[in-house]
Amino acid sequence: MAVAGYHGRVLEVDLSSGDIRVRPLQAEDVLLYLGGRGLGTKLLYDRIDPTVDPLGPDNVIVIATSPLIGSQAPTAARGHMVYKSPLTGYIGTSNSGGAWAYGFKATGYDALAIRGRAPHPVFIDITPEKVEIRDAGHLWGKNTHETTDILTAESAPGNPCRALVIGPAGENLVRYAAVANERNRVYGRCGPGAVFGSKRLKAIRVRGKEKITIADEARYRAGLDQALYLMKQAPITKRLLRELGTSGLILLINLINMLPHRNFQDVEHDEEKLERVSGEYIARNYLEKAGSCYLCPIGCQRHTAVKGADGSVRRGEGPEYETAVLMGPVCDIYDMDAIIRANYLANELGLDTISFGGTVACVMELYERGYLTPEQTGGLELRFGRADLLEKLVELTAHRQGIGDLLAEGSYRLAERCGHPERAMHVKKLEIPGYDPRASYAQALGYMTSPTGACHLRGGYAVSLAFFGGTREIPRFSLLQSPIAIRNMQNTGILQDSLGICRFTGFAFSVDPWARIVSGLTGQDFSTARLEEIANRIASLERLFNLEAGLNPEEEDLLPARFAEVPIMAEGKPRAVTLESQLQMRRDYYRARGWNDDGRPGQEFLRHMKIQRRNNRI
Amino acid sequence: MATHKWQTSEEIFRLFRSIGRASLLYDIQDSHSGNMAMRWRNQAGEEIVVITATGSQKGDLEPNHLCYLSPAETDFGYYKASSETDIHVRILSLPGAQASMHAHVKELVMATLDDQPGPKTPPPFVPVDPLAFYHLGPEIPVDWFAVPSGSPEMAKTIPARLAEHPLTIIYGHGAMTRGRTLKEAFYHLCLANNAGYIVRLIERQITPRNVDSGSKDDASEVLKARRQAFLQELRTKIKAAPERHFHFKPPAYNIEIDGRCDFPDEDEILKEFRKAGNRIFESRLSPFHTGSMSVRGVDYLLYAPQASRPYEVGGPLLRLPLAPAPGDDRELELHKKIYAESDFQTVMHCYLPEAEAHAHYIYPGEDRPLDRIVPVDAEGSFLYLAIPVTGPDVSDEELIRLLHDYKLVVVRGGGVWAVGSQSLSEVLHHPSSLREICLYRIAASERGLDLRRMEPEKASRW
């Protein structure tokens, strides 16, 4: 294929056989699925039986880049990883900043597909000249920072090595283990680290200098100018994220009664305590400097330091909003020192902090209700508010020791084993992030219909519209407007993931400047209409994957009963998302997607969307 | 003598007060000018005329500023009722006329001024925009009166004019109109003022740059002649074949659905419609009760025809099936088509006068109107590198394609179409920004600046 912005090559690695080959990237695939998440989903779907054991050798990990990676487009350095999730059993799809994806593209490939299981721990070493599967015995057991440092030590000036690594959590198959690059940038949700671990794949190292071509420089530049200008205009991308990081949202989200508390039992917080986990508090007491992912003018990273009782100082990154909320108020913890320490450790051991926090909160509720005994917890008093236990629980989970073995299974499996699955706050077994769905119907529907389960990023970042949308602000409690609004939000997210750009650019603008940039760069018609069509196609292919993997929409496209039955107060009224409301919005959402009322895309629709199941899997 | 001298009706009072305020907001009155009247059947079943008191402030009417007169005894209350009561009562005796209104439609008055000595017989005013052309008529009468306020001469001429036309112009003074409702009468006046404004904007953007003449006096004569010639030519063409110069005939004012609301329980959406409708009206993005906006549901749309509406007056809010239906007017049909071909969640159509006028702009040295509006101001140029301007013959497919790419399209002779992916507020921002963009460009042209030189170079690529 010869589309500017792509190298036209997919690297295929079979860890069982050691086979390494390069396949041409089909032009049709990029025109229909663009790159990143879309292209990754297509490549995965063509290579996997969706019913495979996610922790077995037949699972496939696809890492795909976008045509923008390799350009100077703001934030366009994000890679996307697609696989079958060991946590949900459905499609796993994770995205990360950092420079690894940029480095991978510079090796001359657009995507990487990995299957099989190595006989012993390995890492894959990729340069434009050579691809090798190498022994990783010396790395196994090391944390993400140590592994990264060892693998990138061979960097040469102007030609850095970049490493994508797992920590002990991945090696120990924690179902929500993450994959990290540049130490603290993680592909977090859905457990890609466990899939790496199941393949005995410790890391992927890349180094190269291959460049992409730009078809229409002037057109590309015009879009770029516009994007940069708008990012400098919008208060969130201009100031809030740089000054306060994502945790700057905590007090604001609380203002709209959307900040969950005690495993989502309510949204009531003691204001004074809450202040102590806010972005403002972090900025005053822990922040050393803000940082940026590669090519990002926003810079929301928090480089922080925390002092120990003995006066020693630990340095690291975070916490982000989700970490601060899920390890904080959701567990009734308002101790920022403890949250930061646990966050550092989770990054080093390779855990998704959202699922970890959600699972701990679930355990705390089970324990307080007497559904989990001290014998089961190894004598730990796992009550809400036990900030002193956070770090220990991270350690136990990553190594699957004691109660950690249960925590490593995620909240749903854990609660089910205790006989109370209704206490797990999840959708499709993925823990709910830090936005209470009762405070925004669109967010509720987003969790319900996200292909990966309760994810604010794949399900549609409705809070960005409900509160920070500016001209795009939507009603928070409209059953009528939510289905289309969330479909459109999800589509915007799909496009951002498929273009390799950061979700936070959406606070400044939607897809229009990107359409100009990517059309100019590739020389193809990626108009907004075309991008819209591509997003719809990707959403339907993800759905198809899940259905083939066994999804039962009737039962699984729903929120936990708590959100239907226990109201919170928001905007002066009690608010719940009743089952009736969920069913109405869900049906309308399916229709808006063009699917049947049972949540399944029909044959005719799939034909119309040019979604084809290959007869022979690759 | 009528026995209902100072009777009040809360409903009537609220109506008069809200229309009075709206007319001040729309700047078609001065603090005390104009008057409104309507026929009304009181609780006793008697038909009476309600009219504003002379000298009352239309923006702040009090209950005692409404006079309730028997149509058979019009002399009663003359000391309090409008000095033009007699004219109103005669208008209200016309078939179908339930309301009448007089206002100082300044833009139209300015557009019809001439420098000939009186007495005069001014030519009719020919609108160049589709709203006024179709709904006030291709020739709106203009009459010069020796005593242009409450005179017997006016009482004779104006009702006769209004028997033939929905609105008539009193030279140098304002306009009088009739309506099936008071709101419709106000609608006519807003259309009239808007029509005058568009003509004046077209005149203003005809640049002195092309006028080369020996002396300053000559230059202004040449400029005046050029403006007249341009308008003359445009009007001749429009009158000869309006269907070729206008996108479509805007739907007629529908009084049947005026108070209808099909989704009264959707508080948040109602609020969004109210805010957007009020902004369209107050910011004059479309004259009163023109244009349309919608929010798409899954198989229906929430539709506000007659979108321009101040808070206090309101307008219809309908829930309609998304599938095309036989009774759909062209405006509604386009909303539905846009949704059928896209994922947009909101659509707005406004008859933005600045865009309507600027769509006729011809760059010096060129012979065709522009096909894109390139912002020359900072905000506009980053929000929109260029805004397409199509001819009135644009196909629906092409219009929708352009909306996908630009979110905002100007149709010459057809208003402004805009789309949003999420909210009414988002879609409202488009015509609102465009208004400023056009104002800056028109002002630059008026000041003799070279627009081509001011346009960012990068815009040429879009």
Ligand code: SF4
């Ligand atoms: S905004 Fe934050 S997360 Fe996004 S690319 Fe920039 S630094 Fe990374």
